[in-house]
Amino acid sequence: MSQFDAIFQPIQIGNLTIRNRVVSTAHAEVYATDGGMTTDRYVKYYEEKAKGGCGLCICGGSSVVSIDSPQGWWSSVNLSTDRIIPHFQNLADAVHKHGGKIMIQITHMGRRSRWDGYDWSTLMSPSGIREPVHRSTCKTIEEEEIWRVIGDFAQAARRAKEGGLDGVELSAVHQHMIDQFWSPRVNKRTDEWGGSFENRMRFGMEVLKAVRAEVGRDFAVGMRICGDEFHPDGLTHDDMKQIAAYYDATGLLDFFGVIGSGCDTHNTLANVIPNMSFPPEPFLHLAAGIKEVVKIPVIHAQNIKDPNQAQRILEGGYVDLVGMTRAHIADPHIIAKIKMGQIDQIRQCVGANYCIDRQYQGLDVLCIQNAATSREHMGVPHIIEKTEGIKRKVVVVGGGPAGMEAARVAAERGHDVTLFEGKDQLGGQITTASKAPQRDQIAGITRWYQLELARLKVDLRLGTYADEPTIKDLRPDIVVLAVGGKPFVQQMPEWGADEGLIVSSWDVLDGKVEPGKNVLIYDTICEFTGMSVADYLSEKGAKVELVTDDIKPGAAVGGTTFPTYYRSLYAKEVILTSDLALHKVYREGDQLVAVLENEYTGQMEERVVDQVVVENGVRPDEALYYALKHQSLNKGQIDLESLYAIKPQPSLSESTEGDSFLLFRIGDCTAPRNTHAAIYDALRLCKDF
């Protein structure tokens, strides 16, 4: 059929025919912000995936069935009330319209949540053992409560069915109530709900029976489990095989979703959504192991992002369906692009985990590289339509994320686009970031832009710094400045940047300075760069201490990413020191002495090192902007009301004939933020050019 025939082989799940083997697996979207009801945003987000060809969407990661499983933190869907039913109907219609199928994951989170919100509920778990990731304490669940929750599961499933969804997935993974009962690590009960294998299985079994009794045979019911908890006292792969076979034998289940790793510690949590430091499909063997012992279809997700990879896994027969969830966040049209033979046009997930790291902070899921994802309801487009208006000459200055996106979008609109980049390659700060160990995959963002800009025939002027005359020579109608910024190491003169006593993190990563042997990194920002520099230098054999005046180094790095940094940094004996501010640096012989001041006591201490690296963020590069600002029609101003409303800039209606032009600046050269901000700046501004 094609090189991807295994992907496009339909499959039966229960009575349901799924059109292909690709699933968007359950994740918390943080869009059910209307008290746990699925919002317009929520519906459009899934509709886009269905429109893009996704076979099955399982929405609502950790959607709760009971009133006392609080959904506050990540705004999960609330199935504890019939109010949800009409919302589900909207959702189901939107997905079905495009031939997709949609199910929802339902659960009682047990101890795995936070109590300090909404109804301030009391958390419960089989034996009242605290859960570390959420820092949550809980009570021991009582028999009456067990039966109530079992009934809640059944009612939630009924609501999903009445809402027109195609099925439910019972979450027995991530240490929710069902697998809390399974795991002897947290189930210390001595009654019929704990102890022996059968007793530990009882709660899940009763849930399954109750759900099945409520929804009948003609509605898909699956279960998501883990293939190995990787906890010393947790469930092993063999345990999980036994459990899977046990539930499979009931004949009540229609599918299993299997992932690797438990996640009730920060460290294991990072395995569940493997970031770019992991190899492709690291835990496939666990899912394949489960598949060996069960008869029903098995879904596996975890670092499957590429069509070839998906085809290989499916063709190999390891599992029946592949979850490509982050792949769909990065490009909801991935399936359509595979079908259209546009493999090179797929915006491939790079595993930056911006999406999931936001979610763990209770923020809505967004994609680092695709600013249209989950903004469909606002009218931010995934597919840029050609303009029906005049074709313009657009000059973009700066080949970082903002500039690349601006050039791409303007070119998709059909304009004549020239992109200037001072370096001899595209990417801007992404290139710098990709130099660190474990971070090379982030260059995938640039890779996509490179292919797209070539496809769209953007006139790329690499290695060319655009100055005022060069730009005006092109007689542009629109100039977009995306020149980014420079490391801001001059903030404190005592640091000695001007005397050459310190170097910037960029200098190190870009290879402009040789790595020292004994290095102090001072990081005021506590995001990726500081950690990356520490990792990079220690990888090169340096003795490294990473110091911050913040509460901990890497404090702003998300929950699925800092653990992989920690694994690497601790292994290389990098010292992580908090609460010390860099006071000054001076030279002593051929050594440098860094004077550090304790943030809370003012106590000074020194370090003798041979290199001091300062990561103090970025300062916008504004020179070109001010050179052009007053010559431009709009004086460089962006109309914020239009921008935020995803409407065209009013200034676009002005005539740019002759020498006149519009000037906009985006990304870090306006104010230093992150990759997503830069790309969103560009997309929402340029989509109406």
Next chain:
Amino acid sequence: MLLSTPRSSADKTAIKVAVLLSVGSHPLTGRGRRAEQDARALEMALALPQADAQLIHAGRLNDESEPALRSYLGMGPQQMTLIQQPKQADVLPALEKHLRQLGPKLILCGSRAEAGEGSGLLPYLLAEKLGWPLISGLAAIESVDGSSATVLQALPRGQRRRLRVKLPALLTIDSAAPVARQSAFGPARRGQLAEVDAPVQMDTEQEGWEVQPARKRPKRLKIIKATSARDRFKAAAAKSEGSGGQVLKDITAAEGADAVLKLLMEEGVLRVSS
């Protein structure tokens, strides 16, 4: 209509080549067809100058097998000898008897049948019974004279090795051999299926076997035996890294090339002999 130039067995220079043919089965639909490797064996015989190809099938003639058998005749030969054997018969004695009578210099066949046991043992049994040398996995016959044949044997990874074998010999043909020519409707329809009777010996051993559709068996991913949870995790998520490789720094390009060459020679992947 003479569609091929048949060589009568009276032709003194002709080398008699027996080609053993079986009824194949299409991998997707299971429809009967000429077996891939057997057809290649026949192709090899037909392409051999001076060969007098004798087509032999041991089995049953029925509505199912006839189109498949005729598709060999569609390759040009006018006749096939059909040694009548019932289902579940051990065709070896009948084949042996027939071949001894026929007295070919070469016997060609596919490595393995597409239906039934498909163990690939038959050619070996036959060679053992006849006392002939056997070469398996042929890609080509380069030349044949009265006393020997020079052949190319297909090795794994697309490699080839040249062998010379004393005749008479039995050769089994691999999928690396040239694709069989097209089978044409006209000659297939016209060709003769000459049935001969033969002694029947039933294969009783098979009665104790259980035969089921093949169970899908994915290739092994990783074997992780570690008992500690952390080690299991590490083994799962580890980057593929070698251990103790040799790193040559600060050397000249010539020295580097020498080191690489040495390893290539050791591993035997360089073929500088031709």
Next chain:
Amino acid sequence: MLNIILPVLIFAALALAVVGAVRRISLWRQGRPSPVSLLAGLAAMPRRYLVDLHHVVGRDSYISNTHVATAGGFVAAAVLAILVHGLQLESRILAWALLAATTSMFVGALFVAKRRVNPPSRLSKGPWMRLPKSLMAFSLAFFLITLPAAGILPHGFGGWVLALLLVALVVWGLGEMFFGMTWGGPMKHAFAGALHLAWHRRAERFGGGRSTGLKPLNLDDPNATLGVEKPADFTWNQLLGFDACVQCGRCEAVCPAFAAGQPLNPKKLIQDMVVGLAGGSDAHYAGSPYPGKPVGEHQGDAHSPIVAREGKALVDAETLWSCTTCRACVEECPMMIEHVDAIVDMRRFLTLERGETPNKGAEVIDNLIATDNPGGFAPTARMNWAADLNLPVLAEVKRTDVLLWLGDGAFDMRNQRTLRAFVKVLRAAGINFAVLGNEERDSGDVARRLGDEATFQSLARRNIATLAKYSFRSIVTCDPHSFHVLKNEYGELGGEYVVHHHTTFIGKLHEDKKLNLRGWKGGKVTYHDPCYLGRYNGEYEAPRAVLRALGIEVAEMERSGFRSRCCGGGGGAPITDIPGKQRIPDMRMEDIRETGAELVAVGCPQCTAMLEGVVEPRPEIRDIAELVADALIEQADAVDATAKKPQVEEALA
């Protein structure tokens, strides 16, 4: 003196013509029998000539007018000359009439002569270069010798010298025009042409009819020849048809394979058949050769194989496999010769008897036999593309209004988009339709064009048996090849159906106001006529009407409608893949680019595949079904009819 010589000459020429005719007829009779009503054919001939044939000739008005004057003049002059000079009927009126006829003929001959000054390359040279002179000799001679009879000049004017000169001219003229007509000169076309029209093997083509389906082989008779091995294996009236060729080269001018530099020239092929039926070599052929093959190296006779197993015979196999069966040659032929029939007949022999279908041909045929589709896909995967569409399947619903025939495009990701689009259109129009699903098989088109009549008939009979199980009013398909086969070639095997191409069907839906379409907003659009829809089935208008309904004004290519240039995808050509100097789809894309179109609308999966195979940048290729589906205003969107549809919609899943 002339009074004596002229009758002798005229009757001698007529006698020689009869001898020539007997010989020619005996050559044709080497062919296989083919039952034709001889008398009815002869009776129909004048009308076929004057109406049907003239319709084709009239496409070139210069030569058409010239031919009317010359041929009309000649026929009249010949009859009158026999009366006036042969039978010596004394009639001034006849003499004047003869003068008028010869004048007309002479004027015509002048125009013929003019065409022969720097003739276009498609015209054969050689003896054809002398024809205008012969025409002039004939007309001038008879004009002059008739002047006395008309009373314009006295008898005996000019004395014996002039008389001798005139006799010489008469001999030349009579020789070429009477004897040459039957023995084998350029004028043979008149004689053979007239009989060819009378006894054409596709009488249906006359009177505005259409006959494009291939004739089946009788496979039940084990002794019947499978296809054509030797010229004598053609039917006698096919041989006659070859003889009718005027070597005008119109076929050559429109042949896509010839233009692409593949070794095929339909005119040369017909001439080679003429060489074959009479015996000899092609050394005397004076037209464009097969690209890359010098003239003079091939020879044959009526009872030798046309294609040699090794070395050269009359024609090389690759010539036969270069044809895309696009019928452009047949469409253009003023003599209504059936090139495609002849080519397929010869291919049948190569495939069925020799098993020499080149390149992927054997594999495709094996796949068709083993899996019922040319790609060798699992027959159970035919409906995979529609897993999310809940299409009604006939095995379940048993009866429907419209049977949607999917074709093998169901296995192709590109064509699946077209099918999905068409399903959307059918649903929007509220049509009661169903599919055969996994019960459908390849229609047999490719097998048949590759000469594998056996596999074609096997597929066709099984399809017919399947179709017989269900009840439906009509079949609709997005594939013109399936369309043609179902409509025109299943009949002889017992399958009679009402079949529509999807564009025709959509056109009707639009007429019936069943579709609510929004206006076209894109750029310039051109339309590419699929051969099997256009030339094979005469449907040029419906696709254009649909495009008009979308608000698209088609920027027509120079070669469109019945003159449309093939995409290169027909007749199994992409499978046999005979190399040329360039690729046919590239040439077609050049035609498309010349219109300045940004998008080319198509209506055939083969055309889509071939044109999309042209390297980018190139205009976008969309099936008409996709354009219509895009433009549908659905209930939900009706509120905001101007909303843009995301392009991804129809790509889907």
Next chain:
Amino acid sequence: MSDIIRRDPRKAWIARNRLHPEHASVLAELGMGDAQPAQWMGPNGVMRKDPHRVGFIGPAGIKRIDRSGVQGAPGQVQARSTAAQDTRTAVLIAEPAFHIVVVPDMAGGRLSAHDRDLLGLARQMADKNASAQGAVVAIVFGELKEDSWGEAGIDRLLHLSDAALEGYSPEYRIAILSAAERELKPRYWLFPDSSLGGGDLGRRLSVRIGERAATQVWQVDLESETPRCTGRGAAGRKDITRDLPRVLLALAECGEPVSDTRHEAQAIQLQQPLPEQLVRIEDLGAVAVDPASVALSEAEFILSGGNGVRDWDGFHQAARVLGATEGASRVAVDDGFMARDRQVGATGTWVTARVYMAVGISGAIQHLQGIQSCDKVIAINMDPGCDMIKRADLAVIGDSGEILSELVKRVDGLKQENRDVA
């Protein structure tokens, strides 16, 4: 700066007091001891710390920090955890109850993964009855590079090597195996059912000794009453389960390779001399094949190019001269230097080459995944820190263009020599 007092009376006191917990570190700091401290007073009166020095290796071999000051051995913390110890238990089977003979393929002179699976299966069969353990005998031929016989589960090793055994010598080998059959009377014979090698030898032996071999075996059930095995039939479309015969031709993954035990691999020899052999099959040697005709996934030797390749013509020439199949990294493909079907890695083709030579490829994680089953990896790269170097068995740091052209010169030279000799 100079006016900051640098004397520290407290330290001076500690230096004198041997019982003071900080005695050692102060001594070191003052240059009076041999260990360096983790913190000390700087010349400006600001405490200087070297956090890398905190703690010491305690008696359990684990880093220990004792802030009570009772214990301390500064300066010893740098030792990183030592390499994992070999935890395999050694197994000696002196008096085997029976023999199981395995005839591994030894492709490239080493035990292949298939061979190891087979040895794992043999081990399982030999160890089934703990009270009457069998010995696994491996019979190997020719020149070999393998050195982990015991780790693969071999108790006895019969290694035969003479000139007549090089190349294709099935009849000679069968004579040897027949002799082994007579002398060892093995309970089972195990062969890898590979396309040549064991697949050929195993069938030959089975007909020679009159045992109907089970072929394409992928599962052996030792638990049932009589041991049974399941193998593929009908071109892989059927599973045939039958009683276990004496000769077994098994597929890859028929068993798990031995990993927990180490065996003796004691060399043994045949007692009886071999009968003279009539040579009916003569090996005329390997024939050069066009590497481009070998599928990337099967290629034995791959030359793969990436971002670091500057001279692509040189690269292609090198591939030609070396007779290597060409591969590429994703970047090289994206940049248009190589075709998409040449891409190696998890997102391209998984390769299994005996030698994989990565030129200018830094080793993205997907790429490394795709080459994990390659035997030997050679890396040529400018960056000694890249992941490919870590993976490589041989890494050369330097300009790839120059190294390749030097290599080409040498190989051309060798070819010339060979021609001259011939």
